[in-house]
Amino acid sequence: QKEVEQDPGPLSVPEGAIVSLNCTYSNSAFQYFMWYRQYSRKGPELLMYTYSSGNKEDGRFTAQVDKSSKYISLFIRDSQPSDSATYLCAMSDMNRDDKIIFGKGTRLHILP
Amino acid sequence: KAGVTQTPRYLIKTRGQQVTLSCSPISGHRSVSWYQQTPGQGLQFLFEYFSETQRNKGNFPGRFSGRQFSNSRSEMNVSTLELGDSALYLCASSFTGGEAFFGQGTRLTVV
Numbered sequence: 001q002k003e004v005e006q007d008p009g010p011l012s013v014p015e016g017a018i019v020s021l022n023c024t025y026s027n028s029a030f031q032y033f034m035w036y037r038q039y040s041r042k043g044p045e046l047l048m049y050t051y052s053s054g055n056k057e058d059g060r061f062t063a064q065v066d067k068s069s070k071y072i073s074l075f076i077r078d079s080q081p082s083d084s085a086t087y088l089c090a091m092s093d094m095n096r097d098d099k100i101i102f103g104k105g106t107r108l109h110i111l112p
Numbered sequence: 113k114a115g116v117t118q119t120p121r122y123l124i125k126t127r128g129q130q131v132t133l134s135c136s137p138i139s140g141h142r143s144v145s146w147y148q149q150t151p152g153q154g155l156q157f158l159f160e161y162f163s164e165t166q167r168n169k170g171n172f173p174g175r176f177s178g179r180q181f182s183n184s185r186s187e188m189n190v191s192t193l194e195l196g197d198s199a200l201y202l203c204a205s206s207f208t209g210g211e212a213f214f215g216q217g218t219r220l221t222v223v
Contacts, residue, residue: 017189034211043116043202044155088155091211099168100145100204100212104154 003027006089006103014111019076023089023103026070030091030101033065035074038086038105047087048074079110114139116205116215124221130191133177133218137184137205143167144186145212146178149200162208190220198222211218 006023013019021035031052036044048063056063062075067090072091076083090102117136125131137144145168146158157170161180177187184205190197197220204212 030138032211041219043118044215046211046213049211099157099160101157102147102155 004089004091004103005099007106008104010107010109012111013079015079015081016081018052018108019079019083019108019110021074021076021087021089021106021108023072023091024070025072025101027091027093027101028067028070029093032092033063033072034077034090034100035061035063036088036090036102037077037083038088040085044088048065069093081110084110116203116213118203118215120199120216121175121216122219122221124223125193126223127193127195130189131191131193131220132187132189133201133203133220135186135188135203135205135215137186137203138213141205141207141213142184142207143206143212144178144180144184145204145206146186146188147204148172149202149217158188170191178193193222195222 004025008068033050035048037047038044050063052065052083060077086105086107087107090100092100119134141158145160147155149155160168164180175191180186200217202217204214206212
């Protein structure tokens with residue numbers, strides 16, 4: 001079983017819809033969870049950074065962590081064509097060796 | 113505040129050559145990590161340096177090496193280049209190893 005699983009998509013949704021992106025993981029020691037957005041030919045951009053379980057909201061973005069299910073989500077409200085990108089989840093335990101493990105990314109297309 | 117700077121942005125090399133990529137982290141960040149990104153494999157961790165010491169290493173052959181200088185700037189070197197080394201090489205900096213900020217990457221093409 002891979003440490004981090006993420007559906008590669010592509011995921012196509014109409015403009016204005018709520019988008020749900022998800023990752024599952026196997027290592028219960030992970031405590032820090034991140035979401036990155038990557039546009040074509042650019043480096044990943046940090047969107048959200050959360051610690052342990054719970055929700056975190058920033059504008060149209062909400063990150064959720066459910067450690068009991070080893071499942072994290074990123075919700076995008078009122079999606080815009082400019083949200084079209086690849087979204088990568090990432091996580092680390094920060095205690096053992098601080099290495100960040102990335103999912104392979106989900107390609108998202110917002111249709112105008 | 114300046115972001116992570118990677119140079120050069122693009123490189124074309126021939127098989128068998130060696131290449132050096134450079135990364136300047138965000139001011140004050142002491143951790144620099146290197147990743148290889150390809151369409152099939154996604155982001156793969158190469159190594160991490162913290163205060164001039166390699167703290168973590170991924171599963172890459174010894175042809176891939178790196179170092180970090182006292183000003184936290186980092187370089188990675190790939191020797192005896194192979195076609196399969198063609199990829200986007202990304203550098204990420206963080207203060208201690210937490211939230212990481214990426215540069216724009218160096219796109220290496222090996223022909």
